[in-house]
Amino acid sequence: MAKALQVALAALLLAGCATAPPQPSGQLSLALFQADATPPIGHPLCGGWIKPIEAVDAPLLLKGVVFSDGRTRYVVAAIDWCVLRTGAHDLLRGKMAHAAAVPPSQVTVHCTHTHSAPIADVRAQQLLDATPGAPPHLDLGFMASLADRAAGALTAALPQLRRFTHVGTGKAKVEEYASNRRVQGPDGKILVRYSACKDPKLREAPEGLIDPWLRTVSFYDDDLPLVRLHYYATHPQSFYGDGRAHPDVPGHAREYLQEEEGVPQIYFTGCAGNVTAGKYNDGTPAARTKLGRQLYTGMIRSIAGTKRTAVSELSWKSLDVRLPVRGTPDFSEEALAKVIADPAAGQKRLHAALALAWIERLKLRPTVDVSRLRVGPVDLLHLPGEAFVEFQLHAQSVRPDRFVATASYGEGGPGYICVDKAFAEGGYEPTASYVSPPSETLLKAAIEEALK
Secondary structure, three states, rough: HHHHHHHHHHHHHHOOOOOOOOOOOOEEEEEEEEOOOOOOOOOOHHHOOOOOOOOOOOOOOOEEEEEOOOOOOEEEEOOOOEEEEHHHHHHHHHHHHHHOOOOOOEEEEEEOOOOOOEEEEHHHHHHHHOOOOOOOOOOOOHHHHHHHHHHHHHHHHHHHHHEEEEEEEEEEEEEOOOEEEEOOOOOOOOEEEEOOOOOOHHHHHOOOOOEEEEEEEEEEOOOOEEEEEEHHHHHOOOOOOEEOOHHHHHHHHHHHHHHHOOEEEEEEOOOOEEEOOOHHOOOOHHHHHHHHHHHHHHHHHHHHHOOEEEEEEEEEEEEEEEEEEOHHHOHHHHHHHHHHHOOOHHOOOHHHHHHHHHHHHHHHHOOEEEEEEEEOOEEEEEEEOOEEEHHHHHHHHHHOOEHHHOOOOOOOOOOEEEHHHHHOOOOHHHEEOOEEOOHHHHHHHHHHOOOO
């Protein structure tokens, strides 16, 4: 299975595009597609660090839009998974690109980052498969079947392309949900306010730096809404680790609104690397219900305030950015291989396999991509990793004249993409980052170029 996946992935990255039905030149159109991404019972959740799946509370979905301008296509999708990394990201994106008859650089897929779902890295699992007794991380057969289902759904959607004439923009504040995870203690040290926080002192601390605005981008055929894309920057999980798969707060709010309004809804998590619900969430079912109500209310208000603009063209821009790899001694290939081979290392072997897979990936392709879809006054910005909220705010400051909606959690290989000062400050995120300074400068420069 591992060799077959490697061959398939290489073919996707190197082969030309498949033939697809032509579209009328100059007419803007879109089609929606969806695939079930729910893993089978027993599959690892959150990469293998928590209880594997025992039950499904609600399906995990991949939901996407394929846009056409009559000459080429662009694909934007979100999946209810925690992280897609290296070979898993390439496989899924490559299959969808082949189905759409475009290069992978014209496809972007982002995780909502729910933790009651897989972290997926094909190469990491191959490294574990080669090590006797190593813990499981990803069912490679399931990963391959998901990629095929996603490609099949996209292929089936292409004959359903229908025109869109307007784009709508709306935004609303989401109250009492997001808070910065990095809380400065009395001694100046960074304390961690996790998604579910029971420490009263941490919960009493200020919200800190967040982006309070939920942004909604809608596409219309005249005045008929065809789909709404929602963007909000916070870790989505309320609580997890109980063996139950579900898309957590954003997925439940998204699907409830879709059923209520009768319009397809897709949710993207923004730059939430250092943002959680910790100030407002004690990990109880009651807190989850309240968070869902707050997010749903934000969506409703954002839709209510939407303004439509007629559009006649769209454009896509993609560029590569090279982020320096983490250089600590424990991040060398030799050190990581030693951990993977150590039967006494336990779950540390999972971390080591992910890290080594990232290093190997960079040797084959040392860059990650940043892309932007421009439609009328709207820029949909697509970023890799778990970027800090500062990058989203920077994007908005670069183009205050435009409606910038940012999705992070694309290629998950870099892990956390911190602002550079965080490495000196300490805290959790720098310890889980696979890149190092000056990543902040490099990614911000790429954002600026993408938004030109």
